[in-house]
Amino acid sequence: MAEICQVCGLPKELCMCEEIAREQQMVRISVDSRRYGKMVTVIDGIDENDINIEDLAKQLKVKCAAGGAYKDxxxxxxxxxxxxxxAVLEEMGFRTEVR
Incomplete structure (x- = not known):
């Protein structure tokens, strides 16, 4: 028997909760300069309750061919x-803002 989503009550195959959550969030993308002039891209504003951020971080690291981490x-x-x-986040359905 199919699993039921706890939020919307639909079967997991039909659940749209994660996609709706992506559309409602505004994700901020910025670049910081760190020690010795190293540049770091920071993605902030993703709700931890709706989306698995650790998996998203892994996907972004693979797409950008860069190291990184999920912190704070x-x-x-x-x-x-x-x-x-x-480009990658908008393809996934997120609304983005570059600072």
Whole structure:
């Protein structure tokens, strides 16, 4: 028997909760300069309750071919990847804002 989503009550195959959550969030993308002039792309504003951020961080690291981490509710990627991250997140259904 199919599993039922706890939020919407639909079967897991038909559940749209994660997609709706993506559309409602505004994800902020910025670049910080760290020690010794190293650039770090920071992705912030993703709700931890609706989306598995650790899996999203892994996907972004693979797409950008960069190292990174998930810390303090935000994803940090080594290097300046604003354009690539924006394109990947919008393809996944997120609304983005580049700072």
């Amino acid at each position: 509710g935000r994803i940090e990627l080594q290097g300046d990847h604003k354009k690539k991250v924006k």
